[in-house]
Amino acid sequence: xxxxxxxxxxxxxxxxxxxxxxxxxxxxxxxxxxxxxxxxxxxxxxxxxxxxxxxxxxxxxxxxxxxxxxxxxxxxxxxxxxxxxxxxxxxxxxxxxxxxxxxxxx
Ligand SMILES: [Ca+2]
Ligand SMILES: [Ca+2]
Numbered sequence: 001x002x003x004x005x006x007x008x009x010x011x012x013x014x015x016x017x018x019x020x021x022x023x024x025x026x027x028x029x030x031x032x033x034x035x036x037x038x039x040x041x042x043x044x045x046x047x048x049x050x051x052x053x054x055x056x057x058x059x060x061x062x063x064x065x066x067x068x069x070x071x072x073x074x075x076x077x078x079x080x081x082x083x084x085x086x087x088x089x090x091x092x093x094x095x096x097x098x099x100x101x102x103x104x105x106x
Contacts, residue, residue, distance in 0.1 A: 037054070038050055038051060068085070068088075069081050069082065069084075069085040071084065
């Protein structure tokens with residue numbers, strides 16, 4: 001269960017990290033259009049390479065998020081580090097969603 005929570009925190013943090021990096025990603029996240037996020041060449045289809053690039057990007061971001069959570073870099077996330085990560089996530093979510101209405105948009 002703890003593992004699932006940590007993975008979930010990492011995944012959510014990854015989305016926010018990508019949102020910080022890419023304005024188009026942010027717009028697509030706001031519109032919940034994951035297809036457009038993955039369709040990098042915008043030809044209306046997702047190729048295997050685009051899918052793979054997305055998976056690799058997720059993996060790289062997951063590693064970055066894990067490293068962010070592992071504040072003493074010992075290779076493990078302790079309860080205290082996870083607690084700090086949750087605090088950071090809540091803060092970032094509040095900042096990200098502040099003044100944004102993500103409901104009902106295409
Ligand atoms: Ca494509
Ligand atoms: Ca640690």
